Amino acid sequence: MTPFELMEPQTLQEAVGLLDPDDASVRPVAGGTALMLMMKAGVFAPTRLVSLQHIGAQHSEIGVSGAGELRIGAMATLSALERNTKAAEAFPVIARMLPRLSNVRVRNVACVGGALAHGDPHMDLPPVLAALGAKVSIVGPKESRDVAVDELYTGYYETVVGRNELIADVIVPAMQSRKAAYLKITARSADDWPALGVAVALHADGNTLRDVRLVASAATAMVMRLTEAEKILNGASADDATLKRAGDAAVAEAPIIGDIRGSVAYKRELLRVGVGRAVRQALSSRPTH
Amino acid sequence: MSVARTIHFTLNGRKVSTEIEPHHNLVELLQRFDLFGARESCGQGLCGCCTAVVDGQPVSGCLYFAVMVDGKSVTTVEAFDADGALSKVQQAFIDHGAFQCGFCTPGFVLMTHQLLQDKPNPSDDDIRDYLSGNLCRCAAYPEIIAAVKAAARAGR
Numbered sequence: 310m311t312p313f314e315l316m317e318p319q320t321l322q323e324a325v326g327l328l329d330p331d332d333a334s335v336r337p338v339a340g341g342t343a344l345m346l347m348m349k350a351g352v353f354a355p356t357r358l359v360s361l362q363h364i365g366a367q368h369s370e371i372g373v374s375g376a377g378e379l380r381i382g383a384m385a386t387l388s389a390l391e392r393n394t395k396a397a398e399a400f401p402v403i404a405r406m407l408p409r410l411s412n413v414r415v416r417n418v419a420c421v422g423g424a425l426a427h428g429d430p431h432m433d434l435p436p437v438l439a440a441l442g443a444k445v446s447i448v449g450p451k452e453s454r455d456v457a458v459d460e461l462y463t464g465y466y467e468t469v470v471g472r473n474e475l476i477a478d479v480i481v482p483a484m485q486s487r488k489a490a491y492l493k494i495t496a497r498s499a500d501d502w503p504a505l506g507v508a509v510a511l512h513a514d515g516n517t518l519r520d521v522r523l524v525a526s527a528a529t530a531m532v533m534r535l536t537e538a539e540k541i542l543n544g545a546s547a548d549d550a551t552l553k554r555a556g557d558a559a560v561a562e563a564p565i566i567g568d569i570r571g572s573v574a575y576k577r578e579l580l581r582v583g584v585g586r587a588v589r590q591a592l593s594s595r596p597t598h
Numbered sequence: 599m600s601v602a603r604t605i606h607f608t609l610n611g612r613k614v615s616t617e618i619e620p621h622h623n624l625v626e627l628l629q630r631f632d633l634f635g636a637r638e639s640c641g642q643g644l645c646g647c648c649t650a651v652v653d654g655q656p657v658s659g660c661l662y663f664a665v666m667v668d669g670k671s672v673t674t675v676e677a678f679d680a681d682g683a684l685s686k687v688q689q690a691f692i693d694h695g696a697f698q699c700g701f702c703t704p705g706f707v708l709m710t711h712q713l714l715q716d717k718p719n720p721s722d723d724d725i726r727d728y729l730s731g732n733l734c735r736c737a738a739y740p741e742i743i744a745a746v747k748a749a750a751r752a753g754r
Contacts, residue, residue, distance in 0.1 A: 312600030315620035315665060342643060342661045345623070349641055358620070362666055388655070412731020413709070415643050417655040418662060500730055
């Protein structure tokens, strides 16, 4: 890695002040696992990194409210979330996803906020949180704002988070009677970056699907909702014909990208069958209470 | 401007301090203390050869900024036989021939210590899951799993 200036602020506001809205070579760094990969690959050479380590303790709390809402401080590590039994009980879909997200060592260091802000469409956490209807609170130099996770991404490694803004918290609305699943398809080891991620959250009203939120990742340039496929699923029953039509609609609306984990043609077929499998997985998931 | 800074941390039970530049990783830091058990191999956090334990949690040294250990406690594989005797995990690896070339072994030994701390009686699945991020290119996996179970029986 090439040399850079390191700043270590003690507060969130101080950190925001050290960022530069006009300079892409100045970046915040939380755990640093993803950023170091980019730096080692030579695709990112920062002039300045603003380390969030010293403010981590104030922003890493994980709690589930009485009503079942999950709140995660952005500096919570992925393994802290994995080990949090209350979060795991309230959101089994998150608990099931985390053990296949990279390995123990990376999860011990990588942070929830970084996983969301990095904008890499191959990450596992963003599609799950987007399907669950989570939002993030973003702190800037003047004010804070809330943004839904499914509206966070604008392109490949591109987000609506400004260069001088930081994600401070993640809020996930209560599961209530929803069911959810995350289908992760890898082309190599089980814990590899996925070739396709499909996350879904829905209400099952008898045989009828309602309030379906369907999110694709990894096969697409960014984490994105599949609204056309959602329209087909909403109000329908999860029979073979409907799931097939939803899969076809997903392929028609999603901009698929090829990479070393699969060509465009391959990922298109993964998505076509993945949508139905994710919905079936959600329907067969255990209720949360 | 990259400016070297002084960091203070506990290394294998000993308080140490050194100057380090921000772009160095934990493996490079350990090398300055003549500790070569953690080796950078894949450089992407996938293989586990660079494993070190920071504040009781295993990390990939190749993906960990050295400055982040400031004020923390670092343990490397060299801590285990510091008193001249091998740890039960190390002995189990030898007894079961759980390596051929040995390049990946420090990472496996550290991860096994951590696994047994969290789960003293791990199942096969627990072992495979916990060690999935450690690669052995000699493919001594069956012997490694046997060694982990033997170490668990021996109670570390």
